[in-house]
Amino acid sequence: MRTRWRAGAALSALSVSLVLWGALSAGAAAQSIFDFDDWMQRIDDGSQDLQRHIAARKREAATDAAREIEQLYGLMEKYFEKRTDSADAVRISREGRELAALLQKDLAGQRFASAKTKALEIAHGCRGCHIQYKPL
Secondary structure (H helix, E strand, C coil), rough: HHHHHHHHHHHHHHHHHHHHHHHHHHHHHHHHHHHHHHHHHHHHHHHHHHHHHHHHHHHHHHHHHHHHHHHHHHHHHHHHHHCCCHHHHHHHHHHHHHHHHHHHHHHHHHHHHHHHHHHHHHHHHHHHHHHCCCCC
């Protein structure tokens, strides 16, 4: 009788552990989705700031915005590389990161027309990716 009780208690403890593990795993996944949504919003806001700074020829402010966009696209690229169904999103993230890096070089050389073109490409890339991948 005691053996059955111990076995039942062990199974109950295992069930509780699995439920808790599942909840924690779901929480971790949800947190990464929230992080991803935050990154997208920051890229969108930063892209608008970037375009305004370029139009006003505020090189330092535009460079700071482009640097942040480059870092955020790097985070998104890593996020999508972990998913198996996201080859396009990895590509779009990589292209956005590369555009932001090139844009910084344009700004350093005071090539504002070229920087503006790249900033618009970043903004259009956001819209294209949102259709399929925006989680919230």
